[in-house]
Amino acid sequence: DIQMTQSPSSLSASVGDRVTITCRASQGISNYLAWFQQKPGKVPKLLIYAASTVQSGVPPRFSGSGSGTDFTLTISSLQPEDVATYYCQKYDTAPLTFGGGTKVEVK
């Protein structure tokens, strides 16, 4: 099975900072990579699919990039409401494995 590794596992940044989260697949998955945001006690929300396509209604400060094995989620200007845990998920073939998550906090 392909493993999905996220880094860092947690980060703390100031409002307005640029934040980057990385997701690495143990084998190539083309661009079949999605990013989710999960706020405490809430259902995960799709932010990005096909590695770089922003889901409708998602603020433009969120962007995704990458292909093959290395992917990045970027928040261009961190806002207080972005406090959440972020997950990547592969969906090229089953199993549709999630990364371990990155917890984002605001300083």
Added chain:
Amino acid sequence: QVSLRESGPALVKPTQTLTLTCTFSGFSLSTSGMCVSWIRQPPGKALEWLALIDWEDDKYYNTSLKTRLTISKDTSKDQVVLTMTNMGPEDTATYYCARVIAAAVVGDYWGQGAPVTVSS
């Protein structure tokens, strides 16, 4: 308007079998490309993908759990059922179903989640 809703017991005893139902609307599992996936999340832990069923009734499972999982669909009722056998305390989690469109998008719509506790 797409929606999904999980239903099932909130409490199961160790060794019992868990049966969860995902009832959805706004799409059909007989439409090419449509799939439903199950995901779980133990308290304070990461999301874990469990299983997927597609429009052709093909089924896919988490490698580590595949001997315990069965996924099925009833297209006429717009429902997907997940069963997990031999439940243990480590299976305590919130269980979600979500829509997948093959080779396009994953998890664009989720249910609200069904919390399940395994305890005697």
